Amino acid sequence: MAARVSAALALTVLLLSGALGAAPTLAQGIGITVGGPWGGMTVAPTPGKPALGPYAPYETQAPPSGGAAAAQSMDANGAVNMLRNRGFSQITVVKQRGTTIILEANGPRGERVQLVVDAASGAISGMKVIGYGDKRY
Numbered sequence: 001m002a003a004r005v006s007a008a009l010a011l012t013v014l015l016l017s018g019a020l021g022a023a024p025t026l027a028q029g030i031g032i033t034v035g036g037p038w039g040g041m042t043v044a045p046t047p048g049k050p051a052l053g054p055y056a057p058y059e060t061q062a063p064p065s066g067g068a069a070a071a072q073s074m075d076a077n078g079a080v081n082m083l084r085n086r087g088f089s090q091i092t093v094v095k096q097r098g099t100t101i102i103l104e105a106n107g108p109r110g111e112r113v114q115l116v117v118d119a120a121s122g123a124i125s126g127m128k129v130i131g132y133g134d135k136r137y
Contacts, residue, residue, distance in 0.1 A: 073099050073119040082122055083115070104130070112136060 074082070076093045079101045083091050087108035094102040099119040107113045110133055116126030131137050 074101075074117075074122055075119070076101055076103075079103060079117045079119065079122075082117075088115075100125075106133065 076096050080091045080093065080103070083103065083105055088105040091103055091105040094104055094114070096102070096119075101117045101119055103115045103117060105113060105115060107129075111129050112131035112133065112135070114128045114130050115124055117123070118125045129137075
């Protein structure tokens with residue numbers, strides 16, 4: 001009796017794992033239509049490229065600048081402009097030391113964050129949420 005229950009359980013697990021394993025491959029080609037205030041915007045996955053997540057403004061690299069400016073590191077004003085282009089607001093420079101710039105800003109979703117920007121590459125190398133809007137934790 002126990003062998004029969006064990007065999008039935010093993011068969012059920014095998015069938016379910018096969019069905020669940022095939023589900024993501026079927027769902028990858030499906031586009032999602034977002035309604036509401038954005039209208040009928042269709043968000044379809046790009047093959048070979050991961051979808052942008054909620055931390056996309058923090059994870060993307062700064063656009064490369066051409067010519068002699070690419071060899072130089074960015075200053076505090078360049079970091080402020082780069083963050084403003086990524087959707088940050090109320091940006092203040094806290095400190096700059098070498099190629100590291102520490103800034104505070106309101107993020108794209110309204111959270112107050114402290115950011116560490118690498119001036120040589122233009123990448124955000126650190127982020128800490130310190131409040132929301134005008135309120136600090």
